Amino acid sequence: GKPVTPRPPGRATQPYGRGAALPIDHRPRLPQIGSVIDKYHIDELLGTGGFAAVYRATHLLLRIPVAIKLLKPEVMAKHPGQAERLCEEARFAAQINHPNVARVYDVTHSERITYIVMEYIDGVPLHEAFSAAQPLPPREVLRIGIDVAEGLSAAFVQGMIHRDIKPANILLTRKGLAKIVDLGLAQSSSADARRISASPAEVVGTPSYMAPEQALNPERVDFRSDIYSLGVTLYHAATGHLPFRGDDSIQTISMHLNQPVPSPRLHVKGFPAELERMLMCMLAKDISVRPASYAQLLEALRETDQVLALESGDGSRPTRGGLMERIRGLFSTLPRDQRPSPTSADLPPKERP
Template structure:
């Protein structure tokens, strides 16, 4: 693909990465003279008309989103059997790369990132767009501290499709909600469950459920009780743990019902963490009465969770879009 010009406008440059549905390239918009990211649908899906239709429909819907925490979709097109989405080029790295390199993030930083992801979801949900594939690989971090969520267009196209690229499916199932693991479509609350998983991983350095196959991981999301974050990393404040556990409730009615509701709790936690950190005092237990506080002992943290296709060797960790 490198050297190809799509639509007479987008000159394809270096390959930045690949996922289960698409290959991602840096490109140059020859008309506006600006760098862009081009996501090309994998060849094995181009013969499936239902996938192609969903790919285009979801991309067009995602293009309607305009928010500072969402990677913008500029264009969608096809040339012969090549179907592609043109997106904002973000110079940064994925949240998955950040976790893999650093391990557990400080609670204040993790909550700040989660709040920006929630703001992106709130905007998308208001436009009746569900992401359905919220994971650290689809979250970009800029050098300026901005969080950008990507892949709103392609996530919906993958729904209901048999994913032959096993690594990508395994990478996604770590963040499945129980209803998605049962084969149901999911709604806004599925996105919020996935955000709870992402926050869990930021705080502990590992995903809450692991397994040797996608099916085994999916069954754990349905049946098993998650290990509380503080049992993995005692530095996690009790209130942050409660927020994670509510987001990851197996019954949808016990979770956060809207992104706005989750944002309110994230804001409250963020304010309290910021205030106590500035004062040099230990983080308190808050957001709810009767919380059990445990001795703040720094223990051995768990190893980073398994990386999926988006972080396999060969992909550049620098400026790129998540896959």
């Protein structure tokens, strides 16, 4: 590869973390493209958020691409606790070795710099893969749902729930794999970890994708809250629309708490009934109505995909398992205020406008 120049010659520097450098006449700041932090050459800024910036970098010894999530210096100065949270995110993710979860390779923490070194994923965020005018095909949505559920299941085996599943936190690789990223709001069942992380009673997450209990009673949050958020994500991808969009966060949360989920058929003509039933089960306001385990969720997603394959003439006849019948039963027995809003296509002929 091309030779790498760690820093411009002739400028006095002082250490920046482990082996990096900054001009001595500057306070800590985000690294420049082309600079070196420890053994990582900074190649490209991928994005910035309120607390951190993410870069594509090259490991100078292994010559492989990596992603670096670096806490902003001003955040470290004003909110020193965020450094420990970033390290905690790394510890959470490092326990998971699964193809549907982005791998964490390393973490560095000092008074001047804190960052995570992660797997670099050559792909796009899920939210860039669809639009209101062009939602994803139903079977593609199910494939993504299966991938994400597999990753969430692997995390749950380690005692973790994500608490912020949404399209921006799911990356689609060029090979068609969906990967979960950003465990910054993950919660562990470990008592020690709970003392460090955001309090279980603290409302965290993204309102548009947040389960009702996550906003109303955060202490009740468990893996089924992630199932709800995944349901919102799949609904969004399959229709191009969020089920609830208020004028502000408070109104959006109120809609999740109180309003029935609009039928996907309001947005997509001929939306598959089996997929609608699947989504409505995941989006049940009563946490006990949602799939009772990731094994059940995955079974239902796969059986739904088999049904759609059969209906499209693109698969063999599926073996209908008991869970699909359970979902149909739950769907029909949901309280009326929790059922999807009907469209004219759902009504008997004599009741249609």
